[in-house]
Amino acid sequence: MDTTVKRKKTESPEIEIGRETRLELYRLQVELRYCEKRAYDLFLQNLVKGTSHLSLGQEAIAAAFGVAMRPDDWTFCTYRGHAHTLARGASMAGVLGELMGRECGLLGGKGGSMHLTDVTHGAMGSYAIIGAHLPVAAGAAWSAQYRGTEQVAVCFFGDGTTNIGAFHESLNFSAVWQLPVVFVCENNLYMEYTPIHAVTAVKNPAADRASAYGLESILIDGNDADAVYRTAVECMTRARKGGGPALIEAVTYRHSGHSRADPAKYRPDGELEKWLERDPVKIYRERLLHLGFTEGTLQDIEAEVTRKVDEATAIAKASPTPSLDGIERNVWADGGAAWRN
Amino acid sequence: MAELTYRDAVAAGIAQEMERDERVVFLGEDVAAAGGVFKATVGLLEKFGPRRVRDCPISEQAILGATMGAAMTGLRPIAEIMFSDFLAVCWDIVANEIAKMRYMTNGQIQLPLVIRTANGAGSRFGAQHSQSVENWAMAVPGIKVVAPAFPADVKGLLAAAVRDPDPVLFFEQKSLYAMKGEVPDGECIDELGKANVLRSGKDCTIVALAAMVHRALGAAEILEKEHGISCTVVDVRSLVPLDTRTILSEVVKTGRLVTVEENPRLCGWGAEVASIVTEECFWDLDGPIVRITTPHVPLPSADQLEDNTIPSVERIVREIRQKID
Numbered sequence: 001m002d003t004t005v006k007r008k009k010t011e012s013p014e015i016e017i018g019r020e021t022r023l024e025l026y027r028l029q030v031e032l033r034y035c036e037k038r039a040y041d042l043f044l045q046n047l048v049k050g051t052s053h054l055s056l057g058q059e060a061i062a063a064a065f066g067v068a069m070r071p072d073d074w075t076f077c078t079y080r081g082h083a084h085t086l087a088r089g090a091s092m093a094g095v096l097g098e099l100m101g102r103e104c105g106l107l108g109g110k111g112g113s114m115h116l117t118d119v120t121h122g123a124m125g126s127y128a129i130i131g132a133h134l135p136v137a138a139g140a141a142w143s144a145q146y147r148g149t150e151q152v153a154v155c156f157f158g159d160g161t162t163n164i165g166a167f168h169e170s171l172n173f174s175a176v177w178q179l180p181v182v183f184v185c186e187n188n189l190y191m192e193y194t195p196i197h198a199v200t201a202v203k204n205p206a207a208d209r210a211s212a213y214g215l216e217s218i219l220i221d222g223n224d225a226d227a228v229y230r231t232a233v234e235c236m237t238r239a240r241k242g243g244g245p246a247l248i249e250a251v252t253y254r255h256s257g258h259s260r261a262d263p264a265k266y267r268p269d270g271e272l273e274k275w276l277e278r279d280p281v282k283i284y285r286e287r288l289l290h291l292g293f294t295e296g297t298l299q300d301i302e303a304e305v306t307r308k309v310d311e312a313t314a315i316a317k318a319s320p321t322p323s324l325d326g327i328e329r330n331v332w333a334d335g336g337a338a339w340r341n
Numbered sequence: 342m343a344e345l346t347y348r349d350a351v352a353a354g355i356a357q358e359m360e361r362d363e364r365v366v367f368l369g370e371d372v373a374a375a376g377g378v379f380k381a382t383v384g385l386l387e388k389f390g391p392r393r394v395r396d397c398p399i400s401e402q403a404i405l406g407a408t409m410g411a412a413m414t415g416l417r418p419i420a421e422i423m424f425s426d427f428l429a430v431c432w433d434i435v436a437n438e439i440a441k442m443r444y445m446t447n448g449q450i451q452l453p454l455v456i457r458t459a460n461g462a463g464s465r466f467g468a469q470h471s472q473s474v475e476n477w478a479m480a481v482p483g484i485k486v487v488a489p490a491f492p493a494d495v496k497g498l499l500a501a502a503v504r505d506p507d508p509v510l511f512f513e514q515k516s517l518y519a520m521k522g523e524v525p526d527g528e529c530i531d532e533l534g535k536a537n538v539l540r541s542g543k544d545c546t547i548v549a550l551a552a553m554v555h556r557a558l559g560a561a562e563i564l565e566k567e568h569g570i571s572c573t574v575v576d577v578r579s580l581v582p583l584d585t586r587t588i589l590s591e592v593v594k595t596g597r598l599v600t601v602e603e604n605p606r607l608c609g610w611g612a613e614v615a616s617i618v619t620e621e622c623f624w625d626l627d628g629p630i631v632r633i634t635t636p637h638v639p640l641p642s643a644d645q646l647e648d649n650t651i652p653s654v655e656r657i658v659r660e661i662r663q664k665i666d
Contacts, residue, residue: 135406
């Protein structure tokens with residue numbers, strides 16, 4: 001698989017990225033990276049239970065959208081959703097606590113790693129059934145359109161999703177209704193354990209399908225935070241102004257396996273190493289130095305993020321396990337679980 | 342009081358709620374310009390316009406997914422799934438997404454939405470357009486399940502479903518669409534989770550749902566007049582929440598329970614009712630509980646076959662006479 005991605009023709013180089021924005025893009029990528037690494041460490045310590053799907057290597061996409069989105073925009077993501085949830089400003093202790101099944105978890109321990117949600121920050125759920133959240137994002141966009149709020153729904157999913165029916169239903173539906181929704185395919189080259197090209201009729205699983213729904217084919221380098229940021233701003237601005245949906249394919253690579261159970265032995269020799277050279281955090285750091293930011297500024301950011309992750313870890317570790325009263329709470333809006341009188 | 346058909350009561354219920362609340366929107370396949378394949382939503386497009394009454398592609402996952410997304414962000418959508426059989430196409434959205442969202446997010450997400458669908462037999466449509474699937478829904482925690490038998494209940498329960506903060510699956514019985522009945526004038530709002538006692542007797546309590554309510558009433562009439570067996574008839578109306586208080590108190594009075602279910606035998610709602618009655622008022626029973634259901638087969642199409650598959654008035658009379666006499 002070609003690891004270099006040509007910039008798409010419509011990417012707007014005129015979208016200026018200011019110095020503050022660049023620092024925020026770096027800070028957020030570092031935060032997502034360090035927190036995800038901590039989640040992995042906690043798993044090795046047997047403190048994170050169940051499964052988890054790490055975003056290591058894919059941080060540029062979540063960070064760039066996190067910076068580009070309006071606070072009242074909505075994020076819909078998948079079970080690989082730690083980074084997307086954090087990128088909207090969700091509490092890191094809440095994320096780690098949820099992974100550890102603690103009371104301080106974002107969902108009080110009732111959802112786990114695959115369902116991180118923080119409505120107060122616009123993180124409208126992590127969905128663990130492939131494709132299910134695409135129409136849900138379309139529905140949120142419909143609500144924004146109906147109420148005239150100029151909010152945008154952004155929906156992240158993997159390359160494997162492009163082969164399920166809900167993907168196609170949602171794109172058609174959103175295009176016909178001209179909904180303010182941006183669909184973002186994070187193409188990390190593997191549908192779980194199988195290379196996406198082995199199971200897909202077209203070379204670019206999302207971008208090559210866009211024309212079927214009257215949408216522009218957008219293929220970008222998902223490891224370049226600036227490229228993702230520019231595309232995000234462009235597509236969201238258009239959607240806000242009534243220009244309808246967008247489908248972005250951002251090519252990236254996950255450094256670890258599909259889930260914690262997967263050592264990723266199916267990857268050809270040398271592939272990971274090649275992608276590590278294009279590690280989004282590494283290349284962004286080099287870019288900032290090249291642009292004149294000082295080593296000290298970047299080290300300060302890294303130290304600050306380390307402190308934040310340590311602090312969140314301590315809070316999560318200190319948090320008790322959830323009260324058993326919660327088992328029969330919150331099935332219904334009245335707070336209970338009664339199905340009979 | 343006005344006399345409305347069951348189908349007109351659907352449109353009247355939706356219109357009442359759309360007039361009251363700007364957040365109420367309605368979507369589905371062929372529901373707007375065509376007024377619905379069962380003509381249950383005629384006039385809504387003309388009255389409320391294409392912004393609020395929307396035709397959709399044949400994309401059941403998109404329809405219910407969009408319904409969910411709209412509900413979690415401030416609207417109160419009503420979706421139509423043309424035939425309840427088609428719920429299988431979008432069951433992920435119903436059972437994995439809509440039903441679980443509030444619980445998994447520990448109450449962060451609220452889904453005030455209604456899914457209306459045409460359920461049941463009587464139209465000779467065969468096994469993929471005639472099923473009674475209310476027990477599929479009943480098995481999933483997190484979704485309310487309603488199935489009215491009368492036009493007045495259609496309007497009142499639909500209004501209650503729209504105003505309810507939780508997701509409601511609203512089963513309309515397609516064989517009842519042409520049935521007429523009195524519907525109160527003015528605003529009509531009923532209560533979810535309340536069964537109605539339609540007839541009181543002393544020998545046997547028949548508990549039925551939707552189309553089977555009318556057959557239970559027909560059977561009760563014959564049993565009384567021709568065989569001297571006096572029956573109570575309870576219209577369940579809502580499976581979740583289930584009004585067990587009414588059912589239990591009516592069973593205790595007669596000492597006998599018969600359920601009449603259109604669904605195939607296994608795991609039909611009557612099995613749950615029988616289980617509750619057995620656990621909680623066993624010593625008040627004078628004999629075994631009787632479940633009258635469709636046999637555990639896919640539904641056949643031909644008139645004679647379909648009519649002899651779902652419980653008929655004659656079969657209810659026969660079974661009650663055999664078991665109770």
